[in-house]
Amino acid sequence: MLEYCEGMGSKSTTRRADALRSIEAIEQAAAECLGRNPDASLSEIARAAGVGRVTLYAHFTSRAEVVDAAMSRAIDRGNEALDAVDLTGDPLLALARYVEAGWHLVDQARALLVAAQKELSAGRIRELHSGPVARVETLVARGRAEGVFRTDLPIAWLVNVLHTIMHSAAEEIRAGRLTSDRAADHITATVLAAFTPPGKPVPEPGGAA
Amino acid sequence: MLEYCEGMGSKSTTRRADALRSIEAIEQAAAECLGRNPDASLSEIARAAGVGRVTLYAHFTSRAEVVDAAMSRAIDRGNEALDAVDLTGDPLLALARYVEAGWHLVDQARALLVAAQKELSAGRIRELHSGPVARVETLVARGRAEGVFRTDLPIAWLVNVLHTIMHSAAEEIRAGRLTSDRAADHITATVLAAFTPPGKPVPEPGGAA
Numbered sequence: 278m279l280e281y282c283e284g285m286g287s288k289s290t291t292r293r294a295d296a297l298r299s300i301e302a303i304e305q306a307a308a309e310c311l312g313r314n315p316d317a318s319l320s321e322i323a324r325a326a327g328v329g330r331v332t333l334y335a336h337f338t339s340r341a342e343v344v345d346a347a348m349s350r351a352i353d354r355g356n357e358a359l360d361a362v363d364l365t366g367d368p369l370l371a372l373a374r375y376v377e378a379g380w381h382l383v384d385q386a387r388a389l390l391v392a393a394q395k396e397l398s399a400g401r402i403r404e405l406h407s408g409p410v411a412r413v414e415t416l417v418a419r420g421r422a423e424g425v426f427r428t429d430l431p432i433a434w435l436v437n438v439l440h441t442i443m444h445s446a447a448e449e450i451r452a453g454r455l456t457s458d459r460a461a462d463h464i465t466a467t468v469l470a471a472f473t474p475p476g477k478p479v480p481e482p483g484g485a486a
Numbered sequence: 487m488l489e490y491c492e493g494m495g496s497k498s499t500t501r502r503a504d505a506l507r508s509i510e511a512i513e514q515a516a517a518e519c520l521g522r523n524p525d526a527s528l529s530e531i532a533r534a535a536g537v538g539r540v541t542l543y544a545h546f547t548s549r550a551e552v553v554d555a556a557m558s559r560a561i562d563r564g565n566e567a568l569d570a571v572d573l574t575g576d577p578l579l580a581l582a583r584y585v586e587a588g589w590h591l592v593d594q595a596r597a598l599l600v601a602a603q604k605e606l607s608a609g610r611i612r613e614l615h616s617g618p619v620a621r622v623e624t625l626v627a628r629g630r631a632e633g634v635f636r637t638d639l640p641i642a643w644l645v646n647v648l649h650t651i652m653h654s655a656a657e658e659i660r661a662g663r664l665t666s667d668r669a670a671d672h673i674t675a676t677v678l679a680a681f682t683p684p685g686k687p688v689p690e691p692g693g694a695a
Contacts, residue, residue, distance in 0.1 A: 394603055399657050427679070429691065433663055434672055437654055445650040448608050454642050463643055470636070471680040475690045479682045482638065 300336050302326040307347035308389065315391035319343060344389075344396040348405055351389055355382040356408040364412065368420030369480055372439075372472070373465045375416065379409065380443055380461045387447035410436055420472070427474040439468050509545050511535040516556035517598065524600035528552060553598075553605040557614055560598055564591040565617040573621065577629030578689055581648075581681070582674045584625065588618065589652055589670045596656035619645055629681070636683040648677050 306326035310317035319340055323333040337343045362378045364371045383390070393402055403410075413436045420426035426435070442464055449455035455463065462482070470479040515535035519526035528549055532542040546552045571587045573580045592599070602611055612619075622645045629635035635644070655673055658664035664672065671691070679688040 391608075399600075400661060403661060427688075430672055430675060434658070434676075437658055437663075438651060438676055441650055441654040442647060445646055449643070449646055452609060452612060454646075463639055466639060466684070467643075467647055467680050470682055470684070470688070471676050473679055473682075473688045475675070475679070475688045478687050479636075479679070479684045481684045 296336070299326070299328050299332050302328060303333055303336065303343070304346045304350050307343050308350045311344060311347050311392040312351070312386060312389045315388045315395065317392075341396040344392050345401065345405075348386075348389060348393045348397070348402070351382075351386045352405050352408065355379075355386070358382060359409065359412060364416050368416060368423060368425045369469060371416055372420070372469065375413065376439075376443065376465045376468065377461050380446070380464060383443050383447050384450070384457055384460065387451065390444065390447065406440065410440070413439055417472070424474070426472045429475060435472060438471055442467055442471075505545070508535070508537050508541050511537060512542055512545060512552070513555045513559050516552050517559045520553060520556050520601040521560070521595060521598045524597045524604065526601075550605040553601050554610065554614075557595075557598060557602045557606070557611070560591075560595045561614050561617060564588075564595070567591060568618065568621060573625050577625060577632060577634045578678060580625055581629070581678065584622065585648075585652065585674045585677065586670050589655070589673060592652050592656050593659070593666055593669065596660065599653065599656065615649065619649070622648055626681070633683070635681045638684060644681060647680055651676055651680075 303322065303326045307322045310322045310325050319333060320330060322343060323330050326333070333343075337346065359375075359378060359382075362374050364375060390402075393405075397405075414432055417426055417432050417435050421428050421432070446455060446460045446464055450457055450460065466482055473479050512531065512535045516531045519531045519534050528542060529539060531552060532539050535542070542552075546555065568584075568587060568591075571583050573584060599611075602614075606614075623641055626635055626641050626644050630637050630641070651673055655664060655669045659666055659669065675691055682688050
């Protein structure tokens, strides 16, 4: 009986390990394929993951689920990258550092975001971004407490403005109206002005120090 | 022969008038149905237009074409409404008037915009907005010439910032994080700050006069 159970356990463990490997491969392939082409098909993703379509459909019931997993994975990786960004000290400089790092993440993920906007609700996309949102909320609250950022608009609105402008820069680049190398400067200059309290001067570029 | 041709002409005229009436009814129904529910089906739209599905498919080959026509119609109506907005005088006040009017149009069309984002490319949505974009470009250029708006960022970027923030307000409302009555104030306060030249003070709310 014990041996039988161990046998089952071992087979079951192998099956689970196989399943986890497949899921991991599919999620990684989805993030890569959709990151190159938002209209990449599930067949392409299965092929890139080295699994059959049947295996893909065994783990993901719809294209939306695959896109959700890919987006979730990209945001987890983004959150790890943002862990390395120093958001302490002068709030203006901290915000500029956040934009510089966050912008590169958005830039890399812009095709994936197009796929997400087609398949997922705005609410779900927002939910997936709760990690980055929480970071900026904390920074904005501190900047307000220090009198550097405006208090006449809600924190949630200011955070929305920042992320909206970062994402719109990705669309401006796709439209050929902005180059990647200028995006961080444009976003920072715009957001620092947008966050300035009424009656106070807009910070000069690079003058935040 | 002449009579025969006249007969043909008359029948053809009737046929064309019928077709134009159907198209007009479908476009109007599409704008209304998609304006209430971005996922409204083509069957619902045909029913609301008082035409059969076959007639709808005779004039529109895809859902994307129907959405495009509905969006185009809403923007044409919006352009007519914007014709009534005075964009002369103090650029700060002119921009506030544009936001007040434009915001209501965006607010009314927000479900339709969701449908458009699902069906149309970002490039096509931008193209459909060329009328409103041209108005703001002219206003921003004048504000820059008068020293009121910043010149360190391109006009195209500033126009993008304005429309991006207006549209994001629509999403904030759908998410239950902003109320319609506060949206115009939030947008105006944010955009006037974002457009302020570095080193100059952000205008006080209502202090633009």
